[in-house]
Amino acid sequence: xxxxxxxxxxxxTSIKRGFxxxxxxxxxxxxxAMDDELEREPRVFLIGEEVAVYEGAYKVSKGxxxxxxxxxxxDTPITEHGFTGLAVGAAMMGCRPIVEFMTMNFALQxxxxxxxxxxxxxxxxGGDLKCPIVFRGLNGPAAAVAAQHSQCFAAMYANxxxxxxxxxxxxxxxxxxxxxxxxxxxxxxxxxxxxxxSVEFNVDESVMSKDFLLPLDKAKVQREGKDVTVVTxxxxxxxxxxxxxxxxxxxxxxxxxNLRSIKPLDRATIVKSVKKTHRLVTVEDGYPQxxxxxxxxxxxxxxxxxxxxxxxxxxxxWDIPLPYARNLEHAALPQVxxxxxxxxxxx
Numbered sequence: 001x002x003x004x005x006x007x008x009x010x011x012x013t014s015i016k017r018g019f020x021x022x023x024x025x026x027x028x029x030x031x032x033a034m035d036d037e038l039e040r041e042p043r044v045f046l047i048g049e050e051v052a053v054y055e056g057a058y059k060v061s062k063g064x065x066x067x068x069x070x071x072x073x074x075d076t077p078i079t080e081h082g083f084t085g086l087a088v089g090a091a092m093m094g095c096r097p098i099v100e101f102m103t104m105n106f107a108l109q110x111x112x113x114x115x116x117x118x119x120x121x122x123x124x125x126g127g128d129l130k131c132p133i134v135f136r137g138l139n140g141p142a143a144a145v146a147a148q149h150s151q152c153f154a155a156m157y158a159n160x161x162x163x164x165x166x167x168x169x170x171x172x173x174x175x176x177x178x179x180x181x182x183x184x185x186x187x188x189x190x191x192x193x194x195x196x197x198s199v200e201f202n203v204d205e206s207v208m209s210k211d212f213l214l215p216l217d218k219a220k221v222q223r224e225g226k227d228v229t230v231v232t233x234x235x236x237x238x239x240x241x242x243x244x245x246x247x248x249x250x251x252x253x254x255x256x257x258n259l260r261s262i263k264p265l266d267r268a269t270i271v272k273s274v275k276k277t278h279r280l281v282t283v284e285d286g287y288p289q290x291x292x293x294x295x296x297x298x299x300x301x302x303x304x305x306x307x308x309x310x311x312x313x314x315x316x317x318w319d320i321p322l323p324y325a326r327n328l329e330h331a332a333l334p335q336v337x338x339x340x341x342x343x344x345x346x347x
Contacts, residue, residue, distance in 0.1 A: 020205040027197040029171040033178040036210050047074040048100030057102050084110035088117045091133040101137035104153050118187040119162030134181045139191035147321035152286030157189045158263040165262040167191040169237040171201040176214030193235045219266035225255035229273040232283035233259040243339035278309040279346040288316040313342040
């Protein structure tokens with residue numbers, strides 16, 4: 001409902017500006033992005049568990065196997081380490097693989113291939129080996145999938161030199177960033193969110209262009225404001241926007257920054273915003289220690305020390321394995337009221 005509401009507001013804005021819009025779910029944005037790139041570049045292929053005949057565990061690859069065949073869309077055994085290594089080798093030899101993990105939690109089985117092979121190949125070969133590969137799949141908490149399936153890996157992967165880390169929010173993000181990631185010459189971790197797949201947004205028709213790309217190093221000011229800056233990513237962008245709308249009724253103007261890219265981090269956009277608002281809140285559904293918010297706090301200390309009128313506030317998940325029970329899961333994760341409380345504390 002949150003995504004749909006936000007999509008309607010996008011539509012109203014676009015209509016006022018005279019732009020044509022259409023409805024697009026996050027799932028269809030990802031699907032159409034892969035379709036475009038499979039058609040455009042014969043070296044692109046999709047590989048993973050159940051991505052072909054079954055059309056993906058979450059139907060993100062729906063129709064691609066029928067259209068492109070077994071040579072371009074590959075079903076694999078349940079062996080993340082094996083098919084990831086195969087794809088990394090193919091990328092080094094000139095292909096452009098898209099590796100789908102049913103969840104990024106399962107990518108831990110392949111973490112050696114991701115971190116020690118893909119991320120470091122260019123450096124350790126003196127630039128002779130390149131690895132244009134996209135690792136994509138679910139990241140962060142979903143709904144009642146418990147401790148081993150609910151972790152956010154944004155901070156972990158951002159700690160690895162050689163990897164780019166992207167975490168989209170809406171349909172525009174997913175389509176433009178995934179297409180750019182597939183065309184990028186370096187390995188990209190593309191962190192999606194299961195709860196967003198069916199959320200529908202209104203997008204400008206230009207988003208559906210086969211050449212629509214978004215830069216992998218640029219954040220988006222999702223909502224403009226003047227009293228406090230909220231920096232967040234993925235599904236939490238929607239919660240931050242909802243918190244901002246509730247606070248607007250109290251006369252508080254909140255600027256929401258959708259990071260889009262975790263690494264490289266768009267420091268300039270954050271700095272520019274905080275120099276305007278002089279207050280900063282970070283929001284993520286990952287853990288607090290060594291998290292994305294912690295990195296932004298370091299940025300604030302290094303570049304914004306004299307600009308802040310209040311300490312930086314962080315909103316995160318609790319530092320515990322995520323419970324399975326829905327009521328405990330809800331209590332352990334950031335909610336709109338937590339964001340509102342953090343914003344009000346800075347004021």
